[in-house]
Amino acid sequence: LNPGLVGLSVSYALQVTMALNWMVRMMSDLESNIVAVERVKEYSKTETEAPWVVEGSRPPEGWPPHGEVEFRDYSVRYRPGLDLVLKKLSVHVRGGEKVGIVGRTGAGKSSMTLCLFRILEAAEGEIRIDGLNVADIGLHDLRSQLTIIPQDPILFSGTLRMNLDPFSNYSEEDIWQALELAHLHMFVRAQPAGLDFLCSEGGENLSVGQRQLVCLAR
Template sequence: MSRGTISGGIVGLSVSYALSVTQTLNWLVRMSSDVETNIVAVERIKEYTEAQQEAPWEMPINQPNQNWPEEGVVEFNKYSTRYREGLDLVVRDIDCKITKGEKVGIVGRTGAGKSSLTLALFRIIESAGGSIIIDNVNISKIGLHDLRSRLTIIPQDPVLFSGTLRLNLDPFNKYEDAKVWSALELSHLKEFVSGLSNGLQFEVSEGGENLSVGQRQLVCLARALLRKTRVLILDEATAAVDMETDNLIQQTIGREVLVLDKGEIKEFDTPATLLNNKNSIFYGMAKDAGLV
């Protein structure tokens, strides 16, 4: 074989190997990507197995009586909490008492700790100091089911499930139709439901997509009114309804205002008293919103 030339057999072998290597490299890249994608599932399983578990669902030793809470007196005793170990406190040294039948609005700027107090009541986040007492029962000493089943929340984003309207209002079929209609009347939905061909058997689609956002929110309000729990939490519950309906609902809510700033209580009085004090944080917030 002369210098600078190669046989046809060597050329064919080289081309064959080159094509084979290209396919092998493609397969290697694809398999590496599949492994990287699938290993995420393993990482998540590992993370969940090492995550701190919630408190017991039920604690027979410290189970509250069937009618608890009977009055709905909520006390925060030097309560502090954080979202997880190592982070700064989001609520610190909250010390107040909400008496029987009292309606308190919690206000504050972004990051003041309003939502954190809601999470604390349901023990989504646990105490980092102090305690919350409801009708002389320390909520940290009872099971999560006993606590959460006795409180009611109307969230900002209404949650509905596919099924009948009655199922969404009374999922465990505990109440008579008359009480369901009464709750609908109080939530200003009775006329709308009466006009439906199926009434309470109206089929709600997944997520309540065949209802307007305002109607979904009112359904959540009716559900809360039907349960008649002594402790009711509203997380900007009227944000999605029209002004007229909002005014009707607000008439039964606003009595006193608790003002939070940087996780601490700064003011706690009636709206009129706070508005009369032009140096109050509440007055400043109302002024910024153009209400005064």
């Protein structure tokens, strides 16, 4: 064989191998990146939530004054086509009343909380807080007046003051009053920085109970 032809054949063979490696790598990248396209397509078809504020149907200032919650023949499902997770539920909780809801896994305990915040919209019935139908008001007006303390409370990296009043809506006296009502004021006063005590990401430098009390005060 001609040595030049052999060298040319080997050179082209190496180039083909490199091209095949590049093609396999590009196919792998395409398969990984197409997931992002699928997510964008999914989000583009996701229904938007209800209006943030409904002008002309805003709750009165100071609402809710009593905290009376009533479910009236309330039914809800997680999405169209699925079975109801709550069916014709009627519950009346008076203001200031402490109520425990118990049940097996999947009975709908957490779903009731999601319904209060209108994360799940009603299939039938209504929820009234101090006589006001929550479906008639905007999501901001509703959710800004409710609070929830999860089993794993979430705190942000920053000062305790920022975690208690992230939008700077309240005076320092109001913050201390909230801490006293949550029985957390002794801990805060014992810190050299006071309200400027730095919370680590997720509140890891606080116990779970203290994190829950911070959420309660907030």
